[in-house]
Amino acid sequence: MKKETPKPKPVVKKKPKAEEAPKPRCHHFFAEGLTLREAAVKLKLNPKELLARLSARGHNLELSELMDPASAASIGQAADCDIEFLSYEKEIHRIALSEPSELVPRPPVVTIMGHVDHGKTTLLDAIRSSNLVGKESGGITQHIGAYRVTFNNRPITFIDTPGHEAFTQLRARGAKLTDIVVLVIAAEDGVMPQTREAISHARAAGVPIIVAINKIDKPEANIDRVKQQLSKEGLLVEDWGGQTISVGVSAKEKKNLGELLEMILLLADVIEIKANRKVPAQGVVLEARLDSQKGPVATVIVQHGILTAAVPFISGLVAGRVRALFDEAGRPLKRAEPSMPVEVLGFSEVPVAGDYFQVIPGVDLMKRILEGRLSKIKKAEPVKAERVTLDELFRKIEEGEAKELALIIKADVQGSVEVLRDILPPLSSDKIKIRIIHSSTGNISESDVVLASASKAIIIGYNIKPGQRIQDLAKREGVEIRTYDIIYQLTEDIAKALVGMLEPVVREVYMGRIEIRRVFQIPKVGAIAGCYVLDGRITRNAEIRVMRGQEVVHEGRIASLKRLKENVNEVAKGYECGIGLDKFKDMQEGDIIVAFQKEKTRAV
Incomplete structure (x- = not known):
């Protein structure tokens, strides 16, 4: 009998398993001051297990070790997790904004900006209804101040920024602290170079602008011209169909100030300015100084939380405990709420x-965070100071070796220190390096002189005068101290020192071209040329060449430079000005004045 071939079993198709959705990769934030043990707890891992995983990857860490970006990245790899390492301040800021239900309205912080002499400080003073306008050297405000005013039972904080172009860094910082910029423009002058600069800073910081057209009480005021100039800068005012609020005011006569404050509060409501009052207090150091009686003090604008006395804090590399709080009038405060400017005592040293x-x-x-920051600085590659005198430096230049100019910066306030730290190093060249080995506020001390002696540095003092004892010590130690109260003279001297270190060649740098359109004979003064700047710019004390046709009829310097009867330092292309020339009175209509400056450069 034939065996029956067994029938094949029917193939039962297995139902495909439903694809499991991949688990989302975990994401954590690590802040400064966190130890590895605390990181393990945050990741819900046994600390020893985390150590073992790290060790398997070649990372030998201790449980007590403080987290930094590198160790956080290593832990992320070992735990298969995305870890973002933040400074403690950024972590608090993130937490503050991550809880929308805790965000409540806060008063606006307003920065007043504008061209020099357009009435910024006068406007602020008028708003405060006081007569505290400081008459500083050069007629400009040198240091940032913050003040609080109340309008319709609502507070507004004002920051008054310096008006001089050398302090653009301070103005930019002020814009980042602020919610609204009030751009002050004089109705008779219109948009000027610093006006454009202020617009750029506000835009860069993403801050909305309200235009205050000041001095409308003057007969030569031309509000429509100002609005037209603003439209060319991309600011179209509301009554011209744009989005920019503008208010005509007179700071001198206190006219329309209520309308300006009303517009500030209206805009604040529109942009919804909010703060989280429940996180640990956070703010920004606006200004800092060393007070002879109070010690290190700082003006802080609170941004989140509520600041009270006796709490520990950190600011950069400076720590402390709040000893006392004062408002802008010097009155003691028990607490400072969001948007409040407050003077804080209790710093271990002057903050930045x-x-x-x-x-x-x-x-x-607090100690752990400070330890981590100091450790990070110590790990950085130290720059070895060369011990050379200026004579030795010249010898090295002649031999073609590397050159360096070491500086110690001391100034009356931190804002000035910051500006000098920004503007001096760029004066370096590929042959000569400027190295700032130390900078701080306060007068020049014995330790500054000792440091300068050890590192063969020059001490630069701004708005301070060393005592006789310090001068005698500097003389004994062979340390040079140079003091200034005008920044451009300081930078000019440093620039001259640098070019003096090289074998110099003198070359002319073209600045601008000016046409003489009328010549006026002024009693007891002599000839003054009414001019128009055709190209470039003209500055007071610039070197010039007077051209009559193709003939050079005079070479010399600008003796006086005026615009609208006011002495000015510079006039740009497209503006009229009055010019007096040194030792030359034979000016004629149609003459062309070519302005230039002489520069010393390395021979090539």
Whole structure:
């Protein structure tokens, strides 16, 4: 019998398993001051297990070790997790904004900006209804101040920024602190170079602008011309169909100030300015100085939380505990709420203007954060100071070796220190390097002289005068101290020192071309030329060449430079001005004045 071939079993198709959705990769934020043990707890891992995983990847860490970006990245790889390492301040800021239900309206912080002499400080003073306008050298405000006013039972904080072009860094920092910029423009002058500069800073910071057209009480005021000039800068005012609020005011006569304040509050409501009052207090250091009686003090604008006395805090590399709080009038405060400017006492040393001010929940955490920051600096590659005198430096230049100019910067306030740190190093060249080995506020001390002697540095003092004892010590130590009260003279001297270190060649740098359109004979003064700047710019004390046709009829310097009867330092292309020339009176209509400056450069 034939065996029956067994029938094949029917193939039962298995139902495909439903694809499991991949688990989302975990994401955590690590802040400064966190130890590896605390990181393990945050990741819900056994600390020893985390150590083992790290060790398997070649990372030998301790459980007590403080987290930094590198160790956080290593832990992320070991735990298969995305970890973002933040400064403690940024972590608090993130937490503050991550809880929308805790965000409540806060008063606006307003920065007043504009061209020099257009009435910024006068406007602020008029708003405050006081007569505290400081008459500073050069007629401009040198240091940032913050003040609080109340309108319709609502507070507004005002920041008064310096008006001089050398302090653009301070103005830019002020714009970042602010919610609204009030751009002050004189109705008779219109948009000027610093007006454009202020517009750029506000735009860069993403801050809305309200235009205050000042001095409308003057007969030569031309509001429509100002609005037209603003439209060319991309600011179209509301009554011309744009979005920019503008208010005509007179700071001198206190006219329409209520309307301006009303517009500030209206705009503040529109942009919804809010703060989280429940996080540890956070703010920004607006200005800092060393007070002879109070010690290191700083003006802080609170941004989140409520600041009280006796709490530990950190600001950059400076820590402390709040000893006392004062308002802008010097009155003691028990607490400072968001948007309030407050003077804080209790710093271990003068903090850096522009740094965060952050309250820390405990002293231990504060110490850990500070330890981590100092450790990071110590790990950085130290720059070895060459011990050379200026004579030795010249010898090295002749031999073609590397050159360096070491400086110690001391100034009356932190804002000035910050500006000098920004503008001096760029004066370096590929052959000569400027190295700032130390900078701080306060008068020149013995330790500054000792440091300068050890590192063969020059001490630069701005708006301070060393005492006789310090001068005698500097003389004994062979240390040079140079003091200034005008920044451009300081930078000019440093620039001259640098070009003096090289074998110099003199070359002319073209500045601008001016046409003489009328010549006026002024009694007891002589000939003054009414001019129009055709190209470039003209500055007071610029070197010039007077051209009559193709003939050079005079070479010399600008003796006086005026615009609208006011002495000015510079006039740009497209503007009229009055010019007096040194030792030359034979000016004629149609003459062309070519302005230039002489520069010393390395021979090539």
